[in-house]
Amino acid sequence: MAKAVKKQALGRGLSALLKDPSNDISSVNDKNADKVIGNIVELELGDIEMNPFQPRTSFNEESLRELASSIKELGVIQPITVRKLGFNSYQLVSGERRFRASKSIGLKTIPAYIRIANDQESLEMALVENIQRQDLDPIEIALSYQRLIDEIQLTQEQMSERVGKKRSTIANYLRLLKLDPIIQTGMRDGFISMGHGRAIINIEDQSVQLDIYEKILSNKLSVRDTEALVKSYNATDSIELPKKTKETSDLPKYIKKGIKEFSEYFGHKIDVKVSSNGKGKITIPFHSEEDFNRIKKLVERDQ
Structure with missing residues (x-):
């Protein structure tokens, strides 16, 4: 003291x-x-x-x-x-x-x-310090990387050295900026994860991106479901939802209701499996370190 x-x-x-x-x-x-x-x-x-x-x-x-x-x-x-x-x-x-x-x-x-x-050093310090934070959403990080490219003229290799991230990681964040602005906002607000965004970005047409985004929200699609939807579209030019598994359709009503509430809370489609004796298992997926930390904060907040 x-x-x-x-x-x-x-x-x-x-x-x-x-x-x-x-x-x-x-x-x-x-x-x-x-x-x-x-x-x-x-x-x-x-x-x-x-x-x-x-x-x-x-x-x-x-x-x-x-x-x-x-x-x-x-x-x-x-x-x-x-x-x-x-x-x-x-x-x-x-x-x-x-x-x-x-x-x-x-x-x-x-x-x-x-x-x-000077101004350039100040900007670089602010951007690099900001990227290191744990509570930033993926779009904020992507925008910081883009500003380092545009305003400081850093290459991805130089950024990798500055922030201690792999070049491929930086490239994945930057690709998110090709998403429709509405989808970027949805990611910033936590409606979808970076994993969802990385799946959607494989479609160039932003109107189709928005159609898939709407289906993710209305059907609580997981990243895996979204990847399957995108793959199906690229093969057929048709957006068809993944078929529900028999396990999900055979679940008791109280679990089906609970899945919806869990999924809304965690921002992901929660997987529940139940055996014949009534015992079961709940699986909460996450799709990146940032997504895991987001879920962890939700749990810590309610303790």
Whole structure:
């Protein structure tokens, strides 16, 4: 506890140094730059502006409230990162959720790491930091990859080195941007998984993509069912739903009703098998690491 208090006091001392016009730091070569760069500094929230390069466009309000409650009890445990724009002026690089949550509960200051970076470096830092998050939807990740290509001129090989992902993984995310915008929105909102999207993308005609998307939603199709539907269309130019198995049609009514509720909750078609003695097994499919983490959060939330 004493160590934490000391760090906060140091942060306040550095904050005072930064407010002294005679100590204005604009480069790593300036006087006292070594005392600030890489250290935790308590900055006033009002001196920090939002990052126009922030790749994240939506924030879960419930999640922000939970974070705000945690900050109210424990403080900001992980400092945000900002870049210095000018005297007593900063721009957010990463940590927007912490920044927003802190403002929402009326905090005046926040612990921060100060970086000195140009616009391109700031954008790259924000995009790479954002991609590393665990709670992003596949489209947000794909858009971040695309911006690294368009605005930083990184190749897929260079991105692979920056973010620690296989080149094939990056390529799979980027392909999702070829989906109809309505389907992309459905993926962002959790109506379908990345696995569904990867199956649909094998069809170039976006009107057909939408027809299949509607069938996925109305019939609670699994990724495997969707893959079969896409394969059937590519072979016959006709969209026909996979036939129901005998096992499903022979299930008791209470299980059929339960399957529908489970499927709506988890966002996938749940598989249930029942033996003659009434015992059975429920299988919850997932189609990627992101999808598994999404399901895990659903379970943790209701514990």
